[in-house]
Amino acid sequence: MSFNGKVVVVTGGTKGIGRAISEKFKSLGANVIILYNSSDNIARELEEKGFLTIKCDVSKRSQVKKAAEIVAEKYDKVDVLVNNAGIWYLFSFEEFDEEKYEKMMKINLDGTIYVTYEFLPLIKKSKGVIINMASNAGLGTSAIGNTFYSITKAGIIILTRRLAYELGKYGIRVNAVAPGWVETDMTIGGKSAEEIEKLRQWFKDRTMLHTTGKPEYIANIVSFLASEDSTYITGQIIVADGGRIDYLTHGI
Known part of the structure; x- marks a missing residue:
């Protein structure tokens, strides 16, 4: 698998899953542009x-548009776009927090829309690939307190399928990856060693x-979906959660 000469844009690419994705493509020879905030x-x-890094709040369309212009000045195309930027707040429906909900919607879902729209002309030039970061939470596999985060990720899943349908005529493939719990700063940051170990065990007990x-x-998985090895795959949601057992079976 080689991405020599390919141009890859990764949002939220400085930490966690986004950092791993950026480094993976770089190791495969790609020119990697990271959008971060x-x-x-x-x-x-x-x-x-x-790496080329561009500071950009994906929830603000004007900043995304400027980032796309910067990339267009340096490269005449984008081969792979990875919409990874996202945030997570945990609160139940009855604890509805409007400010946190709106922030998640703006970054997770609106940000994916804005970035895809503004970079689309560059993606069309290469008949490129778009990969969105969803979550198994968007498919309903999530504990109590994840309702509103799940809604943002469910939106990304629907967006992925609709974009695959609308952009297929240009030869553009669109897929999503739906991870389960992954150890990153977002999921374990600020927790004690004991808390982290308990959290690990909780998820280990709930995966196959x-x-x-x-x-x-x-x-x-992202690099595979971006490669020619997955030429006939589009409109799909690839769940990567270790075989998460539905939370209802545990009575959570």
Whole structure:
């Protein structure tokens, strides 16, 4: 599998799953552009390693449009777009927090829409690939408190299928990856070693493989979906959660 000379854009690519995806494509020879909205120090480190980083809040269409213009000035196409940027807040329906809900919607779902729309002219030039980061939460496999996050990811799943239908005429493939629980700063950051171990065990008990996810597992799937090895795959949601057992069987 080689991406020599290919142009890959990854949103939220400085940390966690996005960082693993960015590094995977870089190792395969791609020119990788990372859109990020925090972690300036990490972005500078990545610049020194040959990545192009652009500070961009994907929830603001004007910033996304500017980022697309910057990429267009340097490259005449985009071969792969990975819509990875996202945030997660945990609260039940009865604890509805409008500010957190709107922030998740703007970044997770609206951000995916804005980035795809503004970069589409460059993707059309290469008959490229779009890969969206969904979640098994968007398919209903999620504990209590994840209702509103699940809604944003369900929206990404529907968007993926609709884009595959609408953009297929251009030779563009659109798929999504729906990870289960993956160990990243977002899921274990700020927790004690004891809390992390309890969390790991909780998820191990609820997967068929009795293990937890690593960012590189997801990066491997993304690179496959972007490669010629998956030429006949579009409109699909690839679930990567270790065989998560539905939460209803545990009475959560």
